[in-house]
Amino acid sequence: MSSYKRVLIKLSGEALSGTKGYGFDYDIVNSVVKQLKTVVEQGTELAIVIGGGNFWRGRTDNKMDRTKSDQIGMLATVMNSLYVAEVCRANGLNAVVQTPFQIGTITELFSKDSALEHMKNKTVVFFAGGTGHPYFSTDTGAALRGCEIEADVLLFAKNIDGVYDSDPKFNPNAKKFTELTGKDIIEKQLKVIDTAAASLCMDQHLDILIFPLNFENSIIDVISGKNIGTIIKN
Secondary structure, three states, X not given: OOOOOEEEEEEOOOHHHHHHOOOOOHHHHHHHHHHHHHHHHOOOEEEEEEOOOOOOOHHHOOOOOHHHHHHHHHHHHHHHXXXXXXXXXXXXXXXXXXXXXXXXOOOEEOOHHHHHHHHHOXXXXXXXXXXXXXXXXXXXXXHHHHHHXXXXXXXXXXXXXXXXXXXXXXXXXXXXXXXXXXXXXXXXXXXXXXXXXXXXXXXXXXXXXXXXXXXXOHHHHHHOOOOOOEEEEO
Protein backbone atom coordinates (compact mmCIF):
# COMPACT_ATOMS: atom_id res chain seq x y z
CA MET A 1 0.00 0.00 0.00
CA SER A 2 1.07 3.58 -0.64
CA SER A 3 2.25 5.84 2.19
CA TYR A 4 1.37 8.94 0.17
CA LYS A 5 -1.82 10.19 -1.42
CA ARG A 6 -0.18 12.47 -4.01
CA VAL A 7 3.45 12.57 -5.14
CA LEU A 8 5.56 14.25 -7.78
CA ILE A 9 8.55 12.32 -9.12
CA LYS A 10 11.47 14.08 -10.80
CA LEU A 11 13.21 11.73 -13.24
CA SER A 12 16.61 12.36 -14.77
CA GLY A 13 16.64 12.43 -18.56
CA GLU A 14 20.12 10.88 -18.54
CA ALA A 15 18.89 8.04 -16.32
CA LEU A 16 16.29 7.13 -18.96
CA SER A 17 18.97 6.92 -21.64
CA GLY A 18 20.90 4.12 -19.93
CA THR A 19 24.52 3.54 -20.87
CA LYS A 20 24.10 5.34 -24.21
CA GLY A 21 23.91 8.72 -22.49
CA TYR A 22 21.48 10.09 -25.08
CA GLY A 23 17.98 9.36 -26.33
CA PHE A 24 16.06 6.55 -24.62
CA ASP A 25 16.72 3.04 -23.38
CA TYR A 26 13.31 1.45 -23.93
CA ASP A 27 13.87 -1.32 -21.36
CA ILE A 28 14.64 1.23 -18.64
CA VAL A 29 11.68 3.43 -19.57
CA ASN A 30 9.35 0.43 -19.72
CA SER A 31 10.54 -0.76 -16.30
CA VAL A 32 9.89 2.70 -14.83
CA VAL A 33 6.43 2.85 -16.40
CA LYS A 34 5.43 -0.55 -15.02
CA GLN A 35 6.31 0.73 -11.54
CA LEU A 36 4.30 3.90 -12.13
CA LYS A 37 1.32 1.78 -13.12
CA THR A 38 1.61 -0.27 -9.94
CA VAL A 39 1.65 2.76 -7.62
CA VAL A 40 -1.29 4.36 -9.44
CA GLU A 41 -3.25 1.11 -9.10
CA GLN A 42 -2.41 1.17 -5.38
CA GLY A 43 -4.13 4.54 -5.10
CA THR A 44 -1.37 7.14 -5.41
CA GLU A 45 -2.08 10.29 -7.43
CA LEU A 46 1.00 10.77 -9.58
CA ALA A 47 2.75 13.60 -11.43
CA ILE A 48 6.10 13.43 -13.23
CA VAL A 49 8.79 15.91 -14.25
CA ILE A 50 11.59 14.72 -16.54
CA GLY A 51 14.87 16.52 -17.14
CA GLY A 52 16.20 17.07 -20.65
CA GLY A 53 19.84 16.07 -20.27
CA ASN A 54 19.60 13.09 -22.60
CA PHE A 55 19.02 15.56 -25.44
CA TRP A 56 20.44 18.91 -24.38
CA ARG A 57 22.99 20.18 -21.88
CA GLY A 58 22.79 23.85 -22.78
CA ARG A 59 24.52 25.22 -19.69
CA THR A 60 27.85 23.84 -20.88
CA ASP A 61 27.69 25.85 -24.13
CA ASN A 62 28.93 29.37 -23.45
CA LYS A 63 28.70 30.29 -27.13
CA MET A 64 24.91 30.40 -27.10
CA ASP A 65 22.59 32.97 -25.55
CA ARG A 66 21.39 31.53 -22.21
CA THR A 67 17.72 32.27 -22.89
CA LYS A 68 17.77 30.44 -26.23
CA SER A 69 19.74 27.57 -24.73
CA ASP A 70 17.21 27.17 -21.92
CA GLN A 71 14.33 27.29 -24.40
CA ILE A 72 15.86 24.37 -26.30
CA GLY A 73 16.16 22.55 -22.97
CA MET A 74 12.47 23.15 -22.29
CA LEU A 75 11.58 21.51 -25.61
CA ALA A 76 13.84 18.57 -24.75
CA THR A 77 11.75 17.97 -21.63
CA VAL A 78 8.61 18.06 -23.76
CA MET A 79 10.01 15.35 -26.07
CA ASN A 80 10.91 13.21 -23.05
CA SER A 81 7.47 13.59 -21.52
CA LEU A 82 5.67 12.80 -24.78
CA TYR A 83 7.74 9.63 -25.20
CA VAL A 84 7.31 8.32 -21.65
CA ALA A 85 3.61 9.24 -21.65
CA GLU A 86 3.16 7.14 -24.80
CA VAL A 87 4.95 4.20 -23.16
CA CYS A 88 2.50 4.64 -20.27
CA ARG A 89 -0.46 4.37 -22.63
CA ALA A 90 1.05 1.29 -24.27
CA ASN A 91 1.10 -0.30 -20.81
CA GLY A 92 -2.53 0.58 -20.13
CA LEU A 93 -1.78 3.61 -17.95
CA ASN A 94 -3.53 6.86 -18.89
CA ALA A 95 -1.19 9.83 -19.21
CA VAL A 96 -1.34 13.48 -20.24
CA VAL A 97 1.39 16.07 -20.84
CA GLN A 98 0.92 19.62 -19.62
CA THR A 99 3.17 22.57 -20.48
CA PRO A 100 3.29 26.19 -19.25
CA PHE A 101 3.13 27.40 -22.87
CA GLN A 102 0.86 26.50 -25.78
CA ILE A 103 2.10 23.82 -28.23
CA GLY A 104 -0.93 23.54 -30.47
CA THR A 105 -2.77 20.28 -29.79
CA ILE A 106 0.36 18.35 -28.78
CA THR A 107 0.09 19.12 -25.05
CA GLU A 108 -2.40 20.61 -22.63
CA LEU A 109 -1.80 24.02 -21.10
CA PHE A 110 -0.90 23.67 -17.43
CA SER A 111 -3.80 24.06 -15.03
CA LYS A 112 -3.73 23.07 -11.38
CA ASP A 113 -7.44 22.20 -11.41
CA SER A 114 -7.12 20.10 -14.55
CA ALA A 115 -3.99 18.34 -13.27
CA LEU A 116 -5.67 17.42 -9.99
CA GLU A 117 -8.73 16.11 -11.83
CA HIS A 118 -6.56 13.96 -14.09
CA MET A 119 -4.66 12.49 -11.13
CA LYS A 120 -7.89 11.83 -9.24
CA ASN A 121 -9.00 9.79 -12.28
CA LYS A 122 -5.82 7.65 -12.24
CA THR A 123 -4.13 9.55 -15.07
CA VAL A 124 -0.44 10.36 -14.71
CA VAL A 125 0.30 14.02 -15.42
CA PHE A 126 3.66 14.92 -16.97
CA PHE A 127 4.67 18.51 -16.31
CA ALA A 128 6.97 19.38 -19.22
CA GLY A 129 8.61 22.63 -20.29
CA GLY A 130 9.96 23.53 -16.87
CA THR A 131 8.62 26.78 -15.46
CA GLY A 132 8.29 28.18 -18.98
CA HIS A 133 11.07 30.70 -18.29
CA PRO A 134 14.87 30.65 -18.69
CA TYR A 135 17.31 30.51 -15.76
CA PHE A 136 15.18 27.95 -13.90
CA SER A 137 16.17 24.29 -13.84
CA THR A 138 13.83 21.30 -14.01
CA ASP A 139 14.60 20.79 -10.30
CA THR A 140 13.01 24.18 -9.64
CA GLY A 141 10.17 23.39 -12.04
CA ALA A 142 9.51 20.16 -10.14
CA ALA A 143 9.54 22.02 -6.81
CA LEU A 144 7.15 24.65 -8.18
CA ARG A 145 4.67 22.11 -9.53
CA GLY A 146 4.98 19.98 -6.40
CA CYS A 147 3.99 22.98 -4.29
CA GLU A 148 1.17 23.96 -6.67
CA ILE A 149 -0.48 20.53 -6.66
CA GLU A 150 0.09 20.23 -2.90
CA ALA A 151 2.05 17.00 -3.19
CA ASP A 152 2.74 15.04 -0.01
CA VAL A 153 6.37 14.58 -1.01
CA LEU A 154 8.74 15.41 -3.86
CA LEU A 155 10.71 12.37 -5.03
CA PHE A 156 13.99 12.81 -6.89
CA ALA A 157 15.08 9.64 -8.72
CA LYS A 158 18.85 9.71 -9.11
CA ASN A 159 21.70 7.53 -10.30
CA ILE A 160 22.94 7.50 -6.69
CA ASP A 161 21.32 6.04 -3.57
CA GLY A 162 21.06 9.27 -1.58
CA VAL A 163 22.95 12.36 -0.48
CA TYR A 164 26.61 12.15 0.54
CA ASP A 165 28.99 14.66 2.12
CA SER A 166 31.29 14.21 -0.90
CA ASP A 167 31.25 12.35 -4.19
CA PRO A 168 31.42 8.59 -3.42
CA LYS A 169 32.82 7.98 -6.91
CA PHE A 170 36.01 9.71 -5.86
CA ASN A 171 35.92 9.34 -2.08
CA PRO A 172 35.43 5.77 -0.81
CA ASN A 173 34.95 7.19 2.71
CA ALA A 174 32.10 9.51 1.69
CA LYS A 175 29.37 9.61 4.33
CA LYS A 176 25.76 9.03 3.32
CA PHE A 177 23.07 11.07 5.05
CA THR A 178 19.79 9.34 5.88
CA GLU A 179 18.07 12.60 6.88
CA LEU A 180 18.76 16.28 6.26
CA THR A 181 16.88 19.57 6.22
CA GLY A 182 16.50 22.06 3.39
CA LYS A 183 18.68 24.40 5.42
CA ASP A 184 21.42 21.72 5.48
CA ILE A 185 21.30 21.44 1.68
CA ILE A 186 21.82 25.17 1.29
CA GLU A 187 24.36 25.74 4.08
CA LYS A 188 26.48 22.67 3.28
CA GLN A 189 26.25 23.51 -0.44
CA LEU A 190 25.28 19.95 -1.27
CA LYS A 191 24.82 19.77 -5.03
CA VAL A 192 22.16 17.08 -5.08
CA ILE A 193 19.43 19.58 -6.09
CA ASP A 194 19.39 23.25 -7.04
CA THR A 195 19.42 25.67 -4.13
CA ALA A 196 16.41 27.47 -5.63
CA ALA A 197 14.41 24.23 -5.54
CA ALA A 198 15.62 23.45 -2.00
CA SER A 199 14.71 26.96 -0.83
CA LEU A 200 11.21 26.82 -2.34
CA CYS A 201 10.47 23.44 -0.76
CA MET A 202 11.80 24.67 2.57
CA ASP A 203 9.58 27.77 2.44
CA GLN A 204 6.51 25.69 1.58
CA HIS A 205 7.29 22.80 3.96
CA LEU A 206 7.45 20.22 1.17
CA ASP A 207 9.64 17.23 2.05
CA ILE A 208 12.05 15.87 -0.56
CA LEU A 209 13.22 12.27 -0.85
CA ILE A 210 16.32 11.45 -2.89
CA PHE A 211 16.37 7.80 -3.96
CA PRO A 212 18.09 5.51 -6.50
CA LEU A 213 16.26 4.88 -9.76
CA ASN A 214 18.45 1.90 -10.67
CA PHE A 215 17.46 -0.23 -7.66
CA GLU A 216 14.86 -2.87 -8.52
CA ASN A 217 11.32 -1.61 -7.84
CA SER A 218 12.73 1.48 -6.11
CA ILE A 219 9.78 3.69 -7.09
CA ILE A 220 7.30 1.20 -5.63
CA ASP A 221 9.42 0.77 -2.50
CA VAL A 222 9.90 4.46 -1.78
CA ILE A 223 6.21 5.29 -2.27
CA SER A 224 5.24 2.41 0.01
CA GLY A 225 7.38 3.99 2.74
CA LYS A 226 10.50 1.84 2.54
CA ASN A 227 13.52 3.61 4.00
CA ILE A 228 15.84 3.99 1.01
CA GLY A 229 17.75 7.08 -0.01
CA THR A 230 17.86 10.36 1.90
CA ILE A 231 14.89 12.31 3.25
CA ILE A 232 15.12 16.11 3.32
CA LYS A 233 12.66 17.29 5.98
CA ASN A 234 11.06 20.70 5.57
